[in-house]
Amino acid sequence: MKFSQSKTKTASASQKFIEIQDIKDNVVILKNGGLRIICIASSINFNLKGTDEQKAIVSHFQGFLNSLDFPLQILISSRKLDINPYLDNLKELAKTQENELLHAQTLEYTEFVKKFVEITDVMKKSFYLIIPYNPMGAKKENVLDKVKYIFKPQEVIKKISSEKFKEYQEQLEQRATHITNGLIQIGIKTKILNTKQLTRLFYEFYNPGRN
Secondary structure (H helix, E strand, O other): OOOHHHHHHHHHHHHHHOOOEEEEEOOOHHHHHHHEEEEEEEOOOOHOOOOOHEEEEEEHHHHHHHHHHOOOOOEEEEEEEHHHHHHHHHHHHHHHHHHOHHHHHHHHHHHHHHHHHHHOOOEEEEEEEEEEHHHOOOOOOOOOHHHHHHOOOOOOOOOOOOOHHHHHHHHHHHHHHHHHHHHHHOOOOOEEEEEEHHHHHHHHOOOOOOO
């Protein structure tokens, strides 16, 4: 019982350092009153493009950045790829191979992939676009504010009415549409993360190493 209480107190104390108040209707609500929509973005292999294509991509991206009248944060997440499900599928495939040569080759390939992963970290990169909207009254923290918050955390939570939330959500979605239309010109597709995906994303961020 004592362990349970201690664990609860630790979790409660840790939550004070998390700036997220809630996730609602695909929108992240911060404790300072700010709101965020997060999009996941596809990628392009810039190095495989020809010189003219590379110049066109750079030109379009420059134009896209110049068209923004709001800040945009780009986050790249790198995680070690769990290759075990792929290896399990290969083993199952080997069992179904009636041809002895194909059976042996499948097992050899499985062993090759396993050894390759052991000596090389296979990373999965994900690209996120964090789109902000800070209503009037949302506190903008500077470096000193963050330092004070670390040493003396305070639960200052801005409440947002349902009507205002819908208004702010529309503003965020308009910004997301602008970003989608701008990046599609260089071959990058974006998609807004829904509430379930956002919850999963932040769980993985705050609990590295857990699935």
